[in-house]
Amino acid sequence: xxxxxxxxxxxxxxxxxxxxxxxxxxxxxAFAQKDGYWDKERATTKEIMVPARDRISIPTEDLPVGTxxxxxxxxxxxxxxxxxxxxxxxxxxxxxxxxxxxxxxGAVFLMSKISGDDKCTYSIFTSNENAKKYIADGKIDNACYxxxxxxxxDAKRLSVNKSSCLKEDISTIWFGFESxxxxxxxxxxIEVVPWVDTKLSRGWNQDNKNEIIxxxxxxxxxxxxxxxxxFCVCILNKIMKxxxxxxxxxxxxxxxxxxxxxxxxSCYKDADISKNVFNDLRTQVASLIKAQKYNExxxxxNTIVSEGKATxxxxxxxGYCYILTKQYAKALKVLLEGEKxxxxxxxxxxNLAHTYLVSDDYSAAKAIYKKYQTQNVTDSLSWIAKTKLDxxxxxxxxxxxxDFEKVLKLYN
Numbered sequence: 001x002x003x004x005x006x007x008x009x010x011x012x013x014x015x016x017x018x019x020x021x022x023x024x025x026x027x028x029x030a031f032a033q034k035d036g037y038w039d040k041e042r043a044t045t046k047e048i049m050v051p052a053r054d055r056i057s058i059p060t061e062d063l064p065v066g067t068x069x070x071x072x073x074x075x076x077x078x079x080x081x082x083x084x085x086x087x088x089x090x091x092x093x094x095x096x097x098x099x100x101x102x103x104x105x106g107a108v109f110l111m112s113k114i115s116g117d118d119k120c121t122y123s124i125f126t127s128n129e130n131a132k133k134y135i136a137d138g139k140i141d142n143a144c145y146x147x148x149x150x151x152x153x154d155a156k157r158l159s160v161n162k163s164s165c166l167k168e169d170i171s172t173i174w175f176g177f178e179s180x181x182x183x184x185x186x187x188x189x190i191e192v193v194p195w196v197d198t199k200l201s202r203g204w205n206q207d208n209k210n211e212i213i214x215x216x217x218x219x220x221x222x223x224x225x226x227x228x229x230x231f232c233v234c235i236l237n238k239i240m241k242x243x244x245x246x247x248x249x250x251x252x253x254x255x256x257x258x259x260x261x262x263x264x265x266s267c268y269k270d271a272d273i274s275k276n277v278f279n280d281l282r283t284q285v286a287s288l289i290k291a292q293k294y295n296e297x298x299x300x301x302n303t304i305v306s307e308g309k310a311t312x313x314x315x316x317x318x319g320y321c322y323i324l325t326k327q328y329a330k331a332l333k334v335l336l337e338g339e340k341x342x343x344x345x346x347x348x349x350x351n352l353a354h355t356y357l358v359s360d361d362y363s364a365a366k367a368i369y370k371k372y373q374t375q376n377v378t379d380s381l382s383w384i385a386k387t388k389l390d391x392x393x394x395x396x397x398x399x400x401x402x403d404f405e406k407v408l409k410l411y412n
Contacts, residue, residue, distance in 0.1 A: 035197065037198070038091045038097075038193050038195055038196075039067075039194045039195075039196045040091075042062065042063070042064050042194060043088050043191070044060040044061045045086065045087070046058055046189070047188070048187075049185045049188075050177050050188055051185050052182055052183055052186075054178075054179055055177065057134065057135055057174050058174065058175050058176075058177070059172050059173070060173050060174075063170065063171050063172065063194050064196050065200070065202075066201030066202070066203070068159060068160045068168075068200060069097040069158065069160070069166070070195065071087065071097065071157045072158070072175075072192040072193075073087045073111070073153075073154070073189075073190075074122060074154045074188065074191075075115050075152075076116045076118045076120060076152045076153065076186055076187065077115065078116035078187075087192075088193055115153040116152060118152060118180070118181050118186045119151055119152050119180045120178060120186060121147055121148055121177075121180065122176060123145065123175075123176045124143060124174070124176075125142060125144065125176060126164070126170060128174060130143070130174075131174035131176055143176070144163065144165035144173075150180045168205045168206070169207075175190055202243075203244050203245030203246055204240050205245075212239060216232035216236070219264060224277065224280075226284065230272070231277070234263075235264055238267070239259065242259075274307075274309070278307070281303060282304070285297045285300050289317065289320070289321065292393075295325055297317070297321050298322070301314060305318065310341075311341070311342075312339075312341045313345065315338025315348060316338055316348045316351050319332075319334050319335035319338065319355065320351050323351065326358075328355055331355045332352075335348055335351055335352045335355060346375060346376075346377045347377050349371075350377060350386060350390070357404075357407065358394070358399050362403050362406070366406075369387070373410070384411050387411075388408070391404045391407075
Protein backbone atom coordinates (compact mmCIF):
# COMPACT_ATOMS: atom_id res chain seq x y z
CA UNK A 1 0.00 0.00 0.00
CA UNK A 2 2.86 2.34 0.81
CA UNK A 3 4.46 1.83 -2.60
CA UNK A 4 1.17 2.61 -4.32
CA UNK A 5 0.87 5.88 -2.39
CA UNK A 6 4.38 6.88 -3.36
CA UNK A 7 3.64 6.15 -7.05
CA UNK A 8 0.45 8.23 -6.93
CA UNK A 9 2.30 11.08 -5.27
CA UNK A 10 4.96 10.97 -7.98
CA UNK A 11 2.35 11.12 -10.71
CA UNK A 12 0.67 14.10 -9.06
CA UNK A 13 3.95 15.97 -8.74
CA UNK A 14 4.59 15.45 -12.47
CA UNK A 15 1.07 16.34 -13.50
CA UNK A 16 0.88 19.63 -11.55
CA UNK A 17 3.69 21.41 -13.46
CA UNK A 18 2.03 20.45 -16.75
CA UNK A 19 -1.31 21.86 -15.59
CA UNK A 20 0.45 24.97 -14.32
CA UNK A 21 2.18 25.56 -17.67
CA UNK A 22 -1.11 24.97 -19.47
CA UNK A 23 -2.84 27.45 -17.18
CA UNK A 24 -0.21 30.09 -17.99
CA UNK A 25 -0.57 29.49 -21.74
CA UNK A 26 -4.34 29.79 -21.62
CA UNK A 27 -4.38 32.74 -19.23
CA UNK A 28 -1.92 34.76 -21.32
CA UNK A 29 -4.16 34.31 -24.35
CA ALA A 30 -7.28 35.38 -22.53
CA PHE A 31 -5.97 38.96 -22.70
CA ALA A 32 -5.11 38.83 -26.43
CA GLN A 33 -7.75 36.67 -28.04
CA LYS A 34 -8.19 36.80 -31.79
CA ASP A 35 -11.64 37.61 -33.11
CA GLY A 36 -12.69 34.13 -34.20
CA TYR A 37 -13.58 30.61 -33.09
CA TRP A 38 -12.66 26.95 -33.43
CA ASP A 39 -15.23 25.53 -35.87
CA LYS A 40 -16.02 22.18 -34.30
CA GLU A 41 -19.00 21.68 -36.63
CA ARG A 42 -16.70 21.48 -39.67
CA ALA A 43 -13.79 19.72 -38.03
CA THR A 44 -12.35 16.59 -39.68
CA THR A 45 -12.07 13.38 -37.71
CA LYS A 46 -11.25 10.25 -39.69
CA GLU A 47 -9.95 6.84 -38.72
CA ILE A 48 -8.32 5.08 -41.64
CA MET A 49 -6.42 1.89 -42.29
CA VAL A 50 -3.18 2.24 -44.20
CA PRO A 51 -2.23 -1.07 -45.84
CA ALA A 52 1.25 -2.43 -45.09
CA ARG A 53 3.98 -0.79 -47.21
CA ASP A 54 1.36 1.33 -48.96
CA ARG A 55 0.36 4.97 -49.33
CA ILE A 56 -3.05 6.59 -48.99
CA SER A 57 -4.42 10.16 -49.09
CA ILE A 58 -7.31 11.67 -47.13
CA PRO A 59 -8.99 15.03 -47.84
CA THR A 60 -10.19 17.21 -45.00
CA GLU A 61 -13.80 18.29 -44.76
CA ASP A 62 -14.47 21.58 -46.58
CA LEU A 63 -12.73 24.34 -44.66
CA PRO A 64 -15.13 27.19 -43.84
CA VAL A 65 -14.74 30.60 -45.46
CA GLY A 66 -12.47 32.71 -43.28
CA THR A 67 -10.22 29.86 -42.12
CA UNK A 68 -6.89 31.42 -41.15
CA UNK A 69 -5.46 28.62 -38.97
CA UNK A 70 -5.82 24.89 -38.60
CA UNK A 71 -4.63 22.55 -35.90
CA UNK A 72 -4.20 18.91 -36.81
CA UNK A 73 -3.29 15.83 -34.84
CA UNK A 74 -2.19 12.47 -36.21
CA UNK A 75 -2.22 9.38 -34.02
CA UNK A 76 -1.36 5.78 -34.87
CA UNK A 77 -3.25 3.24 -32.71
CA UNK A 78 -2.72 -0.41 -32.02
CA UNK A 79 -5.63 -2.75 -32.60
CA UNK A 80 -8.65 -2.07 -30.34
CA UNK A 81 -7.15 1.15 -28.94
CA UNK A 82 -9.34 4.24 -28.79
CA UNK A 83 -8.55 7.96 -28.47
CA UNK A 84 -8.60 9.27 -24.92
CA UNK A 85 -9.76 12.78 -25.91
CA UNK A 86 -10.87 14.29 -29.19
CA UNK A 87 -8.94 17.25 -30.54
CA UNK A 88 -12.09 19.39 -30.54
CA UNK A 89 -12.65 18.82 -26.83
CA UNK A 90 -9.04 19.72 -26.06
CA UNK A 91 -9.16 22.95 -28.07
CA UNK A 92 -12.18 24.19 -26.16
CA UNK A 93 -9.80 25.16 -23.38
CA UNK A 94 -7.64 27.27 -25.71
CA UNK A 95 -9.44 30.48 -26.73
CA UNK A 96 -6.88 31.55 -29.33
CA UNK A 97 -4.95 29.51 -31.94
CA UNK A 98 -1.64 31.02 -30.84
CA UNK A 99 -2.12 29.26 -27.49
CA UNK A 100 -1.61 25.94 -29.25
CA UNK A 101 2.08 26.61 -29.71
CA UNK A 102 2.91 28.66 -26.62
CA UNK A 103 5.56 26.78 -24.72
CA UNK A 104 5.59 23.11 -23.83
CA UNK A 105 2.08 23.22 -22.40
CA GLY A 106 0.46 23.67 -25.80
CA ALA A 107 2.45 20.83 -27.32
CA VAL A 108 1.75 18.44 -24.44
CA PHE A 109 -1.90 19.36 -24.50
CA LEU A 110 -2.36 18.58 -28.18
CA MET A 111 -0.43 15.32 -28.36
CA SER A 112 -2.37 12.08 -27.98
CA LYS A 113 -2.22 10.53 -24.56
CA ILE A 114 -1.81 7.14 -26.22
CA SER A 115 -0.44 5.84 -29.47
CA GLY A 116 0.61 2.55 -30.90
CA ASP A 117 4.06 1.23 -31.69
CA ASP A 118 3.58 1.66 -35.45
CA LYS A 119 5.03 4.64 -37.25
CA CYS A 120 4.37 6.40 -40.53
CA THR A 121 5.49 9.38 -42.56
CA TYR A 122 3.03 11.89 -43.92
CA SER A 123 2.83 14.87 -46.27
CA ILE A 124 0.27 17.61 -46.87
CA PHE A 125 -0.94 18.72 -50.31
CA THR A 126 -3.07 21.61 -51.52
CA SER A 127 -4.59 19.77 -54.49
CA ASN A 128 -6.06 16.34 -55.17
CA GLU A 129 -3.86 16.05 -58.25
CA ASN A 130 -0.67 16.36 -56.20
CA ALA A 131 -2.00 13.94 -53.59
CA LYS A 132 -2.73 11.34 -56.29
CA LYS A 133 0.74 11.78 -57.71
CA TYR A 134 2.19 11.14 -54.26
CA ILE A 135 0.24 7.89 -53.95
CA ALA A 136 1.55 6.80 -57.34
CA ASP A 137 5.24 7.59 -56.98
CA GLY A 138 5.81 8.51 -53.32
CA LYS A 139 7.53 11.77 -54.28
CA ILE A 140 6.95 14.74 -52.00
CA ASP A 141 8.20 17.50 -54.33
CA ASN A 142 4.72 19.05 -54.53
CA ALA A 143 3.96 18.79 -50.80
CA CYS A 144 3.51 22.02 -48.85
CA TYR A 145 4.72 20.18 -45.74
CA UNK A 146 6.31 16.79 -45.21
CA UNK A 147 7.19 14.75 -42.12
CA UNK A 148 9.99 12.55 -43.46
CA UNK A 149 10.94 11.03 -40.09
CA UNK A 150 8.51 8.23 -39.14
CA UNK A 151 6.30 9.15 -36.16
CA UNK A 152 3.65 7.42 -34.08
CA UNK A 153 1.94 10.71 -33.27
CA ASP A 154 2.22 14.35 -34.28
CA ALA A 155 0.38 17.64 -33.83
CA LYS A 156 0.90 21.00 -35.47
CA ARG A 157 -0.67 24.37 -36.18
CA LEU A 158 -0.67 25.89 -39.68
CA SER A 159 -1.59 29.49 -40.41
CA VAL A 160 -2.24 31.57 -43.53
CA ASN A 161 0.67 33.88 -42.75
CA LYS A 162 3.27 31.20 -42.08
CA SER A 163 2.44 28.17 -44.21
CA SER A 164 1.89 27.61 -47.94
CA CYS A 165 -0.52 24.81 -46.99
CA LEU A 166 -3.15 27.36 -46.05
CA LYS A 167 -4.34 30.22 -48.24
CA GLU A 168 -7.37 32.47 -48.04
CA ASP A 169 -9.12 30.82 -50.98
CA ILE A 170 -8.30 27.17 -50.21
CA SER A 171 -11.21 24.98 -49.16
CA THR A 172 -9.59 21.54 -48.78
CA ILE A 173 -6.18 20.07 -48.03
CA TRP A 174 -5.05 16.47 -48.47
CA PHE A 175 -3.02 14.38 -46.04
CA GLY A 176 -0.92 11.62 -47.57
CA PHE A 177 0.30 8.74 -45.37
CA GLU A 178 2.93 6.10 -46.03
CA SER A 179 2.98 3.01 -43.82
CA UNK A 180 6.28 1.90 -42.33
CA UNK A 181 4.86 -1.43 -41.24
CA UNK A 182 5.91 -4.03 -43.78
CA UNK A 183 3.54 -6.74 -42.55
CA UNK A 184 0.35 -5.32 -41.00
CA UNK A 185 -2.07 -2.52 -41.81
CA UNK A 186 -1.92 0.58 -39.64
CA UNK A 187 -4.80 2.38 -37.93
CA UNK A 188 -4.35 6.14 -38.29
CA UNK A 189 -6.57 8.79 -36.74
CA ILE A 190 -6.41 12.20 -38.41
CA GLU A 191 -8.11 15.18 -36.75
CA VAL A 192 -8.21 18.70 -38.22
CA VAL A 193 -9.91 21.67 -36.59
CA PRO A 194 -10.13 25.05 -38.40
CA TRP A 195 -9.88 28.44 -36.73
CA VAL A 196 -12.30 30.86 -38.41
CA ASP A 197 -11.62 34.59 -38.41
CA THR A 198 -15.01 36.19 -37.73
CA LYS A 199 -14.45 39.11 -40.09
CA LEU A 200 -13.07 37.01 -42.95
CA SER A 201 -15.83 34.43 -42.52
CA ARG A 202 -18.15 36.86 -44.31
CA GLY A 203 -16.24 36.06 -47.50
CA TRP A 204 -14.72 39.45 -48.17
CA ASN A 205 -11.19 38.61 -49.29
CA GLN A 206 -8.85 40.98 -51.14
CA ASP A 207 -10.11 40.07 -54.62
CA ASN A 208 -13.75 40.50 -53.62
CA LYS A 209 -13.05 43.90 -52.09
CA ASN A 210 -11.20 45.05 -55.21
CA GLU A 211 -14.19 43.96 -57.30
CA ILE A 212 -16.49 46.33 -55.38
CA ILE A 213 -13.96 49.19 -55.47
CA UNK A 214 -13.52 48.81 -59.24
CA UNK A 215 -17.28 48.88 -59.85
CA UNK A 216 -17.66 51.90 -57.58
CA UNK A 217 -15.04 53.88 -59.51
CA UNK A 218 -17.13 53.56 -62.69
CA UNK A 219 -20.18 55.11 -61.01
CA UNK A 220 -21.41 58.61 -61.90
CA UNK A 221 -20.75 59.92 -58.40
CA UNK A 222 -17.19 58.59 -58.29
CA UNK A 223 -16.37 60.07 -61.68
CA UNK A 224 -17.23 63.53 -60.39
CA UNK A 225 -14.29 63.25 -58.01
CA UNK A 226 -10.60 63.75 -58.68
CA UNK A 227 -9.89 61.06 -56.08
CA UNK A 228 -12.75 58.68 -55.27
CA UNK A 229 -10.80 56.30 -53.00
CA UNK A 230 -12.39 57.41 -49.69
CA PHE A 231 -15.85 57.45 -51.26
CA CYS A 232 -15.52 53.91 -52.66
CA VAL A 233 -14.02 52.54 -49.43
CA CYS A 234 -17.01 54.02 -47.58
CA ILE A 235 -19.41 52.15 -49.90
CA LEU A 236 -17.37 48.94 -49.55
CA ASN A 237 -17.50 49.09 -45.75
CA LYS A 238 -21.27 49.59 -45.77
CA ILE A 239 -21.78 46.66 -48.16
CA MET A 240 -19.50 44.38 -46.12
CA LYS A 241 -21.37 45.27 -42.94
CA UNK A 242 -24.77 44.62 -44.52
CA UNK A 243 -24.03 41.50 -46.59
CA UNK A 244 -21.89 38.40 -46.68
CA UNK A 245 -20.08 38.19 -50.03
CA UNK A 246 -22.15 35.23 -51.22
CA UNK A 247 -25.36 37.05 -50.19
CA UNK A 248 -24.34 40.15 -52.15
CA UNK A 249 -23.51 38.05 -55.22
CA UNK A 250 -27.01 36.54 -55.19
CA UNK A 251 -28.67 39.96 -55.52
CA UNK A 252 -30.26 40.82 -58.86
CA UNK A 253 -28.52 43.44 -60.99
CA UNK A 254 -31.23 46.02 -60.19
CA UNK A 255 -30.87 45.24 -56.48
CA UNK A 256 -27.12 45.76 -56.62
CA UNK A 257 -27.64 49.06 -58.43
CA UNK A 258 -29.99 50.23 -55.68
CA UNK A 259 -27.48 49.17 -52.99
CA UNK A 260 -24.74 51.20 -54.71
CA UNK A 261 -27.06 54.19 -55.06
CA UNK A 262 -28.33 54.14 -51.46
CA UNK A 263 -24.91 53.61 -49.89
CA UNK A 264 -23.40 56.09 -52.36
CA UNK A 265 -25.85 58.79 -51.28
CA SER A 266 -25.07 58.06 -47.65
CA CYS A 267 -21.30 58.24 -48.21
CA TYR A 268 -21.67 61.33 -50.38
CA LYS A 269 -23.16 63.15 -47.39
CA ASP A 270 -20.31 62.16 -45.09
CA ALA A 271 -18.72 65.44 -43.93
CA ASP A 272 -15.09 64.62 -44.77
CA ILE A 273 -15.87 62.90 -48.08
CA SER A 274 -18.28 65.68 -49.07
CA LYS A 275 -15.66 68.31 -48.35
CA ASN A 276 -13.12 66.51 -50.56
CA VAL A 277 -15.69 66.01 -53.33
CA PHE A 278 -16.57 69.70 -53.55
CA ASN A 279 -12.95 70.82 -53.24
CA ASP A 280 -12.15 68.47 -56.14
CA LEU A 281 -14.97 70.01 -58.17
CA ARG A 282 -13.69 73.54 -57.47
CA THR A 283 -10.21 72.53 -58.60
CA GLN A 284 -11.66 71.11 -61.81
CA VAL A 285 -13.76 74.27 -62.34
CA ALA A 286 -10.70 76.53 -61.96
CA SER A 287 -8.83 74.51 -64.60
CA LEU A 288 -11.79 74.59 -66.99
CA ILE A 289 -12.25 78.36 -66.63
CA LYS A 290 -8.53 78.88 -67.21
CA ALA A 291 -8.84 76.75 -70.37
CA GLN A 292 -11.92 78.83 -71.37
CA LYS A 293 -14.16 75.73 -71.24
CA TYR A 294 -17.01 77.59 -69.55
CA ASN A 295 -19.76 75.25 -70.77
CA GLU A 296 -18.00 72.33 -69.02
CA UNK A 297 -17.47 74.27 -65.80
CA UNK A 298 -21.15 75.24 -65.47
CA UNK A 299 -22.59 71.74 -64.63
CA UNK A 300 -19.85 71.17 -62.03
CA UNK A 301 -20.64 74.49 -60.36
CA ASN A 302 -24.35 73.68 -60.49
CA THR A 303 -23.62 70.40 -58.70
CA ILE A 304 -22.07 72.34 -55.83
CA VAL A 305 -25.02 74.75 -55.76
CA SER A 306 -27.69 72.02 -55.91
CA GLU A 307 -26.05 70.17 -53.01
CA GLY A 308 -26.25 73.33 -50.88
CA LYS A 309 -22.45 73.58 -50.57
CA ALA A 310 -21.87 76.71 -52.66
CA THR A 311 -19.96 79.72 -51.31
CA UNK A 312 -20.25 83.27 -52.61
CA UNK A 313 -17.15 82.60 -54.72
CA UNK A 314 -18.86 79.55 -56.29
CA UNK A 315 -21.82 81.79 -57.25
CA UNK A 316 -19.35 84.34 -58.63
CA UNK A 317 -17.64 81.71 -60.81
CA UNK A 318 -20.99 80.39 -62.04
CA GLY A 319 -22.18 83.91 -62.91
CA TYR A 320 -18.91 84.58 -64.75
CA CYS A 321 -19.35 81.38 -66.82
CA TYR A 322 -22.96 82.33 -67.63
CA ILE A 323 -21.80 85.78 -68.82
CA LEU A 324 -19.18 84.25 -71.12
CA THR A 325 -21.73 81.84 -72.57
CA LYS A 326 -24.19 84.77 -73.03
CA GLN A 327 -26.74 83.46 -70.52
CA TYR A 328 -27.29 86.82 -68.88
CA ALA A 329 -30.58 86.12 -67.09
CA LYS A 330 -29.08 83.07 -65.39
CA ALA A 331 -25.98 85.05 -64.53
CA LEU A 332 -28.08 87.75 -62.85
CA LYS A 333 -30.06 85.18 -60.84
CA VAL A 334 -27.07 83.31 -59.42
CA LEU A 335 -25.07 86.49 -58.70
CA LEU A 336 -27.95 87.96 -56.70
CA GLU A 337 -28.02 84.70 -54.73
CA GLY A 338 -24.30 85.01 -54.12
CA GLU A 339 -24.74 88.61 -52.98
CA LYS A 340 -27.28 87.46 -50.38
CA UNK A 341 -24.80 84.87 -49.14
CA UNK A 342 -21.97 87.40 -48.72
CA UNK A 343 -22.57 91.09 -49.45
CA UNK A 344 -18.86 91.85 -49.01
CA UNK A 345 -17.54 89.55 -51.76
CA UNK A 346 -16.35 92.00 -54.44
CA UNK A 347 -15.92 89.36 -57.16
CA UNK A 348 -19.68 88.83 -56.95
CA UNK A 349 -20.21 92.61 -57.14
CA UNK A 350 -17.91 92.95 -60.16
CA ASN A 351 -19.59 90.11 -62.07
CA LEU A 352 -22.96 91.63 -61.19
CA ALA A 353 -21.80 94.93 -62.72
CA HIS A 354 -20.60 93.01 -65.82
CA THR A 355 -24.02 91.34 -66.15
CA TYR A 356 -25.85 94.68 -66.06
CA LEU A 357 -23.39 96.10 -68.58
CA VAL A 358 -23.73 93.34 -71.21
CA SER A 359 -27.51 93.27 -70.60
CA ASP A 360 -27.70 96.93 -71.70
CA ASP A 361 -28.32 98.36 -68.22
CA TYR A 362 -25.38 100.78 -68.13
CA SER A 363 -26.88 102.87 -65.32
CA ALA A 364 -27.01 99.92 -62.84
CA ALA A 365 -23.55 98.78 -63.92
CA LYS A 366 -22.00 102.27 -63.60
CA ALA A 367 -23.13 102.62 -59.96
CA ILE A 368 -21.34 99.40 -58.97
CA TYR A 369 -18.18 100.09 -61.01
CA LYS A 370 -17.74 103.54 -59.42
CA LYS A 371 -18.57 102.39 -55.86
CA TYR A 372 -15.79 99.81 -55.58
CA GLN A 373 -13.17 101.15 -58.01
CA THR A 374 -10.65 101.97 -55.27
CA GLN A 375 -10.74 98.52 -53.67
CA ASN A 376 -9.12 95.15 -54.34
CA VAL A 377 -11.13 92.10 -55.34
CA THR A 378 -8.44 89.85 -53.83
CA ASP A 379 -5.45 90.53 -51.60
CA SER A 380 -3.27 91.21 -54.65
CA LEU A 381 -5.62 92.14 -57.51
CA SER A 382 -7.31 95.53 -57.80
CA TRP A 383 -10.89 96.08 -58.90
CA ILE A 384 -9.69 98.09 -61.91
CA ALA A 385 -7.11 95.50 -63.01
CA LYS A 386 -9.68 92.72 -62.77
CA THR A 387 -12.18 94.78 -64.80
CA LYS A 388 -9.62 95.16 -67.60
CA LEU A 389 -8.81 91.43 -67.58
CA ASP A 390 -12.52 90.54 -67.75
CA UNK A 391 -13.20 93.00 -70.57
CA UNK A 392 -10.39 91.40 -72.60
CA UNK A 393 -11.96 87.94 -72.07
CA UNK A 394 -15.45 89.26 -72.94
CA UNK A 395 -14.20 90.89 -76.13
CA UNK A 396 -12.49 87.66 -77.17
CA UNK A 397 -15.74 85.75 -76.53
CA UNK A 398 -17.73 88.16 -78.75
CA UNK A 399 -19.76 89.90 -76.04
CA UNK A 400 -21.13 93.45 -76.58
CA UNK A 401 -18.24 95.91 -76.16
CA UNK A 402 -19.82 99.32 -76.87
CA ASP A 403 -19.78 100.42 -73.19
CA PHE A 404 -16.39 99.02 -72.17
CA GLU A 405 -14.54 102.27 -72.89
CA LYS A 406 -17.13 104.30 -70.97
CA VAL A 407 -16.53 102.16 -67.89
CA LEU A 408 -12.74 102.46 -68.12
CA LYS A 409 -13.06 106.25 -68.42
CA LEU A 410 -14.98 106.23 -65.11
CA TYR A 411 -11.82 105.03 -63.42
CA ASN A 412 -9.87 108.03 -64.75
